[in-house]
Amino acid sequence: MKASFHARHLAVVGLGLMGGSLALAMRDHADHIAGVDHDQRTRDYALKRGMVDCASDDLYEAVNRADVVILAAPVRVIVEMLRMQIGSYLRSNTLVIDIGSTKQDIVDAMASLPIGVNAVGGHPMTGKENGGIEESDRSLYENRPFVLCPSRRTTPAARLHARSFVETLGALPIEMDAERHDQIVAGISHLPYLLSATLVATVARQAEQDPAYWELAAGGFRDTTRLAASDVTMMGDILSTNTKAVATLLAQFRMQLAMLETLLIAGDDHQLSESLQPLRHARKEWAENYENGR
Amino acid sequence: MKASFHARHLAVVGLGLMGGSLALAMRDHADHIAGVDHDQRTRDYALKRGMVDCASDDLYEAVNRADVVILAAPVRVIVEMLRMQIGSYLRSNTLVIDIGSTKQDIVDAMASLPIGVNAVGGHPMTGKENGGIEESDRSLYENRPFVLCPSRRTTPAARLHARSFVETLGALPIEMDAERHDQIVAGISHLPYLLSATLVATVARQAEQDPAYWELAAGGFRDTTRLAASDVTMMGDILSTNTKAVATLLAQFRMQLAMLETLLIAGDDHQLSESLQPLRHARKEWAENYENGR
Numbered sequence: 001m002k003a004s005f006h007a008r009h010l011a012v013v014g015l016g017l018m019g020g021s022l023a024l025a026m027r028d029h030a031d032h033i034a035g036v037d038h039d040q041r042t043r044d045y046a047l048k049r050g051m052v053d054c055a056s057d058d059l060y061e062a063v064n065r066a067d068v069v070i071l072a073a074p075v076r077v078i079v080e081m082l083r084m085q086i087g088s089y090l091r092s093n094t095l096v097i098d099i100g101s102t103k104q105d106i107v108d109a110m111a112s113l114p115i116g117v118n119a120v121g122g123h124p125m126t127g128k129e130n131g132g133i134e135e136s137d138r139s140l141y142e143n144r145p146f147v148l149c150p151s152r153r154t155t156p157a158a159r160l161h162a163r164s165f166v167e168t169l170g171a172l173p174i175e176m177d178a179e180r181h182d183q184i185v186a187g188i189s190h191l192p193y194l195l196s197a198t199l200v201a202t203v204a205r206q207a208e209q210d211p212a213y214w215e216l217a218a219g220g221f222r223d224t225t226r227l228a229a230s231d232v233t234m235m236g237d238i239l240s241t242n243t244k245a246v247a248t249l250l251a252q253f254r255m256q257l258a259m260l261e262t263l264l265i266a267g268d269d270h271q272l273s274e275s276l277q278p279l280r281h282a283r284k285e286w287a288e289n290y291e292n293g294r
Numbered sequence: 295m296k297a298s299f300h301a302r303h304l305a306v307v308g309l310g311l312m313g314g315s316l317a318l319a320m321r322d323h324a325d326h327i328a329g330v331d332h333d334q335r336t337r338d339y340a341l342k343r344g345m346v347d348c349a350s351d352d353l354y355e356a357v358n359r360a361d362v363v364i365l366a367a368p369v370r371v372i373v374e375m376l377r378m379q380i381g382s383y384l385r386s387n388t389l390v391i392d393i394g395s396t397k398q399d400i401v402d403a404m405a406s407l408p409i410g411v412n413a414v415g416g417h418p419m420t421g422k423e424n425g426g427i428e429e430s431d432r433s434l435y436e437n438r439p440f441v442l443c444p445s446r447r448t449t450p451a452a453r454l455h456a457r458s459f460v461e462t463l464g465a466l467p468i469e470m471d472a473e474r475h476d477q478i479v480a481g482i483s484h485l486p487y488l489l490s491a492t493l494v495a496t497v498a499r500q501a502e503q504d505p506a507y508w509e510l511a512a513g514g515f516r517d518t519t520r521l522a523a524s525d526v527t528m529m530g531d532i533l534s535t536n537t538k539a540v541a542t543l544l545a546q547f548r549m550q551l552a553m554l555e556t557l558l559i560a561g562d563d564h565q566l567s568e569s570l571q572p573l574r575h576a577r578k579e580w581a582e583n584y585e586n587g588r
Contacts, residue, residue, distance in 0.1 A: 125512045145510055176506065184504065187497045188511040192518040194554060195489050200573045201550040202543060203481045210478065212470065214580050216439055217482040218419045222584060224486040226517045228577040232570045240563050247559055249496060250551075256495040257544075260488060265541055269534050276526045279494040283522040286508050290516060 005029055005161075005168040011066040012052065013059065013081070015042050017128055018099055019072030020136030023051045025169050027138075034062040042133050051136065060089045067091070068165070071098035075106065075237045082109035082119075092116035095161050096153075099124055101185065101234075102241040103149045103178035110151035118158035121149035121178055123185070124171055131231060139170070143293060146171035149178040186245035191253060193235055194246070196227035299323055299455075299462040305360040306346065307353065307375070309336050311422055312393055313366030314430030317345045319463050321432075328356040336427050345430065354383045361385070362459070365392035369400065369531045376403035376413075386410035389455050390447075393418055395479065395528075396535040397443045397472035404445035412452035415443035415472055417479070418465055425525060436464035437587060443472040480539035485547060487529055488540070490521035 010030035012019045015037040023033055023046070035052035036059055037043050043055035056062050063069050063086065071078045078100045090096070096119040100106050103121045110119040126144040128135050146166040150159065159175075166173040203221070207213035239246060263272040304324035306313045309331040317327055317340065329346035330353055331337050337349035350356050357363050357380065365372045372394045384390070390413040394400050397415045404413040420438040422429050440460040444453065453469075460467040497515070501507035533540060557566040 125510050127513065144512070147510065174506070174509070180504070180506070183500075184507050184510050187500050187507055188515045191496065192493060192514050194551070194558075195493060196518055197570055197573045198547060198551045198554060199486060199489060200577045201554075201569075202485065202547045204573065204576045205546060205550070206477075206481050206543075210474070212468070212474070213478050213481055214583070215468070216419050216441065216478050217580065217584065218438070219421065220486050220521050221482045222581060223517045223520045224490055225577050227514050228573050229581065230574070232567050232574055235570065236563055236567045239558055239566065240561065243558055243561070247555070249500075250555055252499060253492060253496045254548075256499070257488070257492045260492060260495075261541065261544055264488075264533055264537055267534065267537070269530055272533065273526050273530045275495075276491055276529065279491045279498065279522050280524070280526055282498045283494045283519050286511065287516060287523065289508070290511065 005164040006031075007066075007068040008032065009034065009066040009068070011036065011063045011069045012072060013062065013069065014072035014077075015039075015046050015052070015055070015133050016072065017131040017133065017135045017140070018124070019070065020046065020051060020133040021138060021140035022070060022072060022099070022169065024136055024138035025141055027051075029168050030068070034066065036062040045133050051133075059086065063089050063094075064091070067094055069094060069096045071096065071100070073100070074234055075100040075102050075241045077237075079105050079109045079241075082106065083112055087113045087117060090114070090117050093118065095120070095158055095165075097122045097148075097162055097165065101189070101238045103147070103181045105241045107149050107151040107178040110153050113153050115153075117153055118155055118161070119151050119153040120158055120162040121147075121151055121181075122162070122166070123147040123149075123181060124169075126171075129226065129229070131234075142170035144171050145174050147181050148173055148175045149181055150175070151178075182242050183245045183248075186242055186249045190238060190242055190246045191249045193227045193230060194239075194250070195253070196225050200225050200228045299458040300325075301360075301362040302326065303328065303360045303362070305330065305357045305363045306366060307356065307363065308366035308371075309333075309340050309346070309349070309427050310366065311425040311427065311429045311431075311434070312418070313364065314340065314345060314427040315432060315434035316364060316366060316393070316463065318430055318432035319435055321345075323462050324362070328360065330356040331427075339427050345427075353380065357383050357388075358385070361388055363388060363390045365390065365394070367394070368528055369394040369396050369535045371531075373399050373403045373535075376400065377406055381407045381411060384408070384411050387412065389414070389452055389459075391416045391442075391456055391459065395483070395532045397441070397475045399535045401443050401445040401472040404447050407447050409447075411447055412449055412455070413445050413447040414452055414456040415441075415445055415475075416456070416460070417441040417443075417475060418463075420465075423520065423523070425528075433464070438465050439468050440465035441475050442467055442469045443475055444469070445472075476536050477539045477542075480536055480543045484532060484536055484540045485543045487521045487524060488533075488544070489547070490519050494519050494522045 007030040
C-alpha cells in the first residue's frame with residue numbers, strides 16, 4: 001500500500017526540467033509550492049503556467065516556511081547550499097530531499113545540517129535529451145526508479161516520508177547507500193557519457209582531414225554520441241564528484257576493450273563472435289525489460 | 295538532372311531488410327525482379343507481397359539473364375560469390391553493384407570478374423535497428439548517402455549507370471575509393487559498435503556482483519548500447535574485413551580517452567569543461583544537419 005504524502009509548503013530549489021516536472025507532478029499534493037531559480041525568465045514561466053504559487057531568487061524566502069524542500073540543482077550547487085546556508089534557514093522537522101546525480105558528496109554534506117532537520121539523498125533515474133523548464137513533463141518520474149540514500153540526518157520517520165514522496169511522484173523508490181549508488185551510475189551513466197564524448201573527439205579529429213566523416217555518419221553514430229550533447233556544466237559537476245568510481249570503471253572498460261581488440265587483430269573470428277554474442281543477448285534482454293517497465 | 299534508370303531483368307541477391315527495401319524501391323524501374331535467398335520463408339514472403347516476380351535459392355537461375363545484379367548479402371558472402379562463381383554466370387555488360395558494409399575486400403574481389411562484366415562497390419548509409427525482410431521499407435534509401443567505390447571492372451559508362459541507379463532509389467551518390475570509405479566507416483560505425491559492445495561487457499561484469507546496475511540503467515545507457523544489439527555475424531564480417539582501419543581508430547580513441555581521463559583524475563575541472571564543450575557543439579551541429587537532411 002502506498003503511503004499518502006502531503007506537503008503544506010513545498011519548496012523546489014532549481015526550476016529546470018527536473019524541478020519543473022517535479023512541481024507539476026506534486027501540484028495536487030501540496031497546499032503551496034514555492035520555486036527558487038536565479039533566472040528571471042524561468043521564474044516567470046513557472047508562475048505563468050501555474051507550476052508554482054510563488055517564485056523567487058531568494059533561498060531564505062522560499063524555504064523558511066517549508067515543511068518539504070527539494071533541491072533540484074547541479075551537484076556542487078547542492079553541496080554548497082547544504083554546507084553554507086540552508087541549514088540555518090530551515091525549520092525543525094523539515095524534510096530535505098535532493099535529486100543530484102551523484103550522492104556521496106551530497107549525503108556527506110547533509111551531515112552538516114542542524115539536528116532536527118531531516119535529509120535524504122535522492123536520484124531519479126529519468127530525464128530528457130534537452131533540459132529547461134519548457135521541457136517539464138508531469139509524467140517524467142512515473143514508473144522510473146528513484147534511488148534514496150540515507151544520510152546522518154535520515155531518521156526512520158524521514159525515510160518513510162521520503163519513500164511516500166517518491167511514490168506520490170509515481171516513481172519506484174530503491175534504497176541503497178550513496179557509495180553503491182555512485183559506483184552504479186559511474187557504469188550506466190558517467191562512463192557512457194565519457195565514451196560518447198571521446199567518440200565525438202575521435203571522429204572530429206579525423207574529420208579535420210576529411211569532412212566526409214560527418215557526411216556519412218548516420219543512425220548508429222547518432223545514438224552512440226547522444227550523451228556527448230549533454231550539458232557540460234552538469235556533467236563536469238557529476239564527473240568531479242564521482243572521479244574515483246568513474247576511473248575504476250574506465251580501467252575495467254579498457255580491459256574489456258583490450259580483450260575484444262586482441263581477438264580482432266589476431267583474426268580470431270570465431271572467438272570474437274563467441275565474445276560478442278552474449279553481449280548482444282544481455283543488451284537485448286535488458287532493453288526489453290527496460291521498455292516494458294516504462 | 296537525374297538520369298533515368300531502367301532494368302529489364304533485375305536480380306537482388308539477399309532478401310533481408312536492405313535487399314527487400316531495394317526491391318520495393320525498384321519495383322517501377324524494372325520489368326522483372328528476381329530474388330535470391332537461402333531461406334524459404336523469406337522467399338515466400340517476398341513473392342506473396344509482390345516484392346519480386348520470382349524467387350529462388352539458385353544463384354545461376356536468378357542472375358544468368360539479369361542486366362543488373364545487386365548483391366545484398368554479408369560482406370564475406372559477397373566476396374565469396376565474386377571470387378568463386380558469379381562471374382561465369384553473368385552475361386557480358388551486366389552491371390553488378392554490391393551493398394556490403396566494407397568495400398576494399400569486395401572491390402578487390404570484383405577485379406576477378408570477367409572483362410565485360412561491369413561492377414561497382416556500393417554502401418548505402420541507411421538501415422534499421424531490426425533486420426529481416428518484414429522490416430522492408432521502400433523509402434529506406436531516400437535522401438541517404440550511398441557511397442560508390444570504383445573497382446577494376448568499373449568503366450566510365452558503368453559509373454554513370456551506377457549513379458543513376460542510386461538516384462532512382464532516391465539516395466545521394468557519393469563517390470570515393472574503397473580505402474577512404476573503409477577508414478570513414480571504421481570511425482562512424484565500427485568503432486561505435488565496439489565501444490557499445492564493450493560498455494555492455496563492462497556493465498555486465500559489474501552486474502554479476504550487483505544486479506542493480508541493470509535495474510537503474512536508463513535512456514543514456516539504452517542509446518549508447520543500441521549498436522551492441524546488432525547482428526553478430528554481420529558485425530563479425532564487417533570487423534574482420536576492416537581490421538586495420540578499426541585498429542587505427544581504436545588507437546586514436548584511446549589517446550583521446552586518456553586525455554580526458556588525465557584531466558578528470560587531476561581534478562582540472564576547468565580544462566575538462568574546455569575540452570568537453572567543443573565536443574558538445576560538434577555533436578549538436580552534426581545532429582542538426584543530419585536530422586534536417588533526412
